[in-house]
Amino acid sequence: MRINGSLPGWVQAAPLALVMLAFLVAPIVMIGVVSFWQATEFSIIPAFTLENYEFLFASPVTWKVFLATFKYAAITWALTLSIGFTVAYFLAFHVRSQNMQIALFLLCTIPFWTSNIIRMISWIPFLGRNGIANQTLISWGVIDQPLEWLLYSDFSVILAFVHLYTLCMVVPIFNTMMRIDRSLLEAARDAGASGVQTLVNVILPLTKPGIMIGTIFVVTLVMGDFITVRFMSGSQSANVGRLISNDIALLQYPSAAATSIVLLATVLIVIGILLRFVNIRKEL
Amino acid sequence: MEPRPLSFYLLAAFFVLFVLFLYGPTLTIGILSFQGPEGGLTFPMRGVSLHWFRDLFQEQAVGDIWGAFRRSLVLGLMVMVTTVVVSVMAGLAFRKRFAGSAVLFYLAITSLVIPSILVSLGVGLIFDQLGLPVHWAGAGFGAQLTWTLPFGLLIMFAVFNRFDKSFEEAARDQGATAWQTIRHVVLPIIAPSLIGVALFGFTLSYDEFARTLLTSGSHNTLPLEIFGMTTNVTTPVIYALGTLTTLFSLLIIGVFLAGVAIMGRMRARAGSDAGKGV
Known part of the structure; x- marks a missing residue:
């Protein structure tokens, strides 16, 4: 009985459910439907066809671009994880005062709340032909000619990814590390473990949930990206997101939709695998 | 205190380099502007x-950057308020099991991990096929909510995982109704976290690009306007704009942090003195 008139759960959850239905489920369904439609140069025609998928899977470009997408994701993941883990480890176990910890943690998270586009643009004066990096290297005598591959290359794409998304690793890993019972570390030391042994055998296993959550963020952000690759590669490299956005620019919606469905399936499979290793709700 | 091990200094140096890496480029365009x-x-x-x-x-x-700024500001506030209200309601709902709770949870996770361009494309297609006008305050607003609401929900999970239910039980034992319990006990306790949800709601919306791309209609939001500039503006004016928006973001973060601090102080003053032997 609900004498107090407390609202049943589904009523409280209804607004969230409505937004998800209207702006997540319906759009995915729509993309799924349109991926079977035909297109002319100017419009889309609701007539069933498998052409979009046939073309997609038959094209060598598709395979190359998917491979590039995985490559970006894997390299960015490895770099953000190593950097993020090191930074979180320093904050959690080497900074002693809690106020200092909070202050340094905030320092690391503030860029998350500023514009990604501006942060990408910020690399131009660094990496350009006459940028700071080239000028410095030349003045040190390391190189005679400006390096051309600093900007508008795979290097700059991955640099930007690492710059944008390392925070997504630092935050969950730090969060998990702070919940590790410090007496476990003492126990390890009392049992004769060295610092490295404690790190590898105690801290690392206990930090896995945080690493998994960070991995989910980084992998999905990189796999779904289209703007970083376009901007930082100067339109010279491609990933799946760019394939989709190019089709959209050409008004080839059915083709964009088919690519989208394949990308979505890929991302969901990857996330599904990762979610088997972590219970997100419990770890927050 | 025991002396710092060598590893501390190495890690500290690494941390300093990381912070330089994080802020260096932004500071550079700040100078160049x-x-x-x-x-x-x-x-x-x-x-x-x-x-x-x-x-x-x-x-x-x-x-039209000032128009774009105004639109982004209004949209950010709309998204912020909606995110706070909807996340709190959903957070309360998820404390108990309800029909479809698992499905809704996985939908929220999907909403977080789905490539943003799919939301943009899908929402754009629906509005197009239904013949509805695409406007930043309609399609754009909904598309941005798919990005901010999962963050809000996850924060609410974190909040309620740490929530001491005995406060509510005490309120109920005193005869408070369900609404009174929420209004006078639960909401005041979780209020500082709600500032966090609001900060996420506003800034994620204010900086959102991919989900707004095909859903903003003929009037751009600020990030779209800035991105448009990257292709045709070749003067430091774009740095000046970048510096101003970054300063604005920092100001917003500062306001929210100050809000948390003030709220903490007010609470310390207005809190109960029970058990302190006064």
Whole structure:
């Protein structure tokens, strides 16, 4: 009985459910439907066809671009994880005062709340032909000619990814590390473990949930990206997101939709695998 | 205190490098935005001036950035309020099991991990096929909520995982109704976290790009306007704009952090003295 008139759960959850239905489920369904439609140069025609998928899977470009997408994701993941883990480890176990910890943690998270586009643009004066990096290297005598591959290359794409998304690793890993019972570390030391042994055998296993959550963020952000690759590669490299956005620019919606469905399936499979290793709700 | 091990200094050096890496580029464009009128996109500085900031205020020079700023501000506030209200309601709902709770949870996770361009494309297609006008306050607003709401929900999970239920039980034992319990007990306790949800709601919306791309209609939001500028503006005016929006973001973060601090102080003052032997 609900004498107090407390609202049943589904009523409280209804607004969230409505937004998800209207702006997540319906759009995915729509993309799924349109991926079977035909297109002319100017419009889309609701007539069933498998052409979009046939073309997609038959094209060598598709395979190359998917491979590039995985490559970006894997390299960015490895770099953000190593950097993020090191930074979180320093904050959690080497900074002693809690106020200092909070202050340094905030320092690391503030860029998350500023514009990604501006942060990408910020690399131009660094990496350009006459940028700071080239000028410095030349003045040190390391190189005679400006390096051309600093900007508008795979290097700059991955640099930007690492710059944008390392925070997504630092935050969950730090969060998990702070919940590790410090007496476990003492126990390890009392049992004769060295610092490295404690790190590898105690801290690392206990930090896995945080690493998994960070991995989910980084992998999905990189796999779904289209703007970083376009901007930082100067339109010279491609990933799946760019394939989709190019089709959209050409008004080839059915083709964009088919690519989208394949990308979505890929991302969901990857996330599904990762979610088997972590219970997100419990770890927050 | 025991002396610091060598590893501390190595890690501290790494941390300093990381912070430099994080902030260096932004600081650089901050400096370059004061480039003299003759200067270009990279160093050296050819004099120091406010020329490029002045350029920003002459609308015809760079398009409608002030209109874009106004739209982003209004949209950010709309998304912020909606995110807070909807996340709190959903957070309360998820404390108990309800029909479809698992499905809704996985939908929220999907909403977080789905490539943003799919939301943009899908929402754009629906509005197009239904013949509805695409407007930033309609389609754009909904598309951005798919990005901010999962963050809000996850924060609410974190909040309620740490929530001591005995406060509510005490309120109920005193005869409070369900609504009174929420209004006078639960909401005040979780209020500082709600400031966090609001910060996420506003800033994620204010900086959102991919999900707004095909859903903003004929009027751009600020990030779209800035991205448009990257292809056709080749002067430091874009740095001046970048510096201003970053400063604005920092101001917003500062306001929210100050809000948390003030709330904490007010609470300490207004809190109960029970058990303190006064």
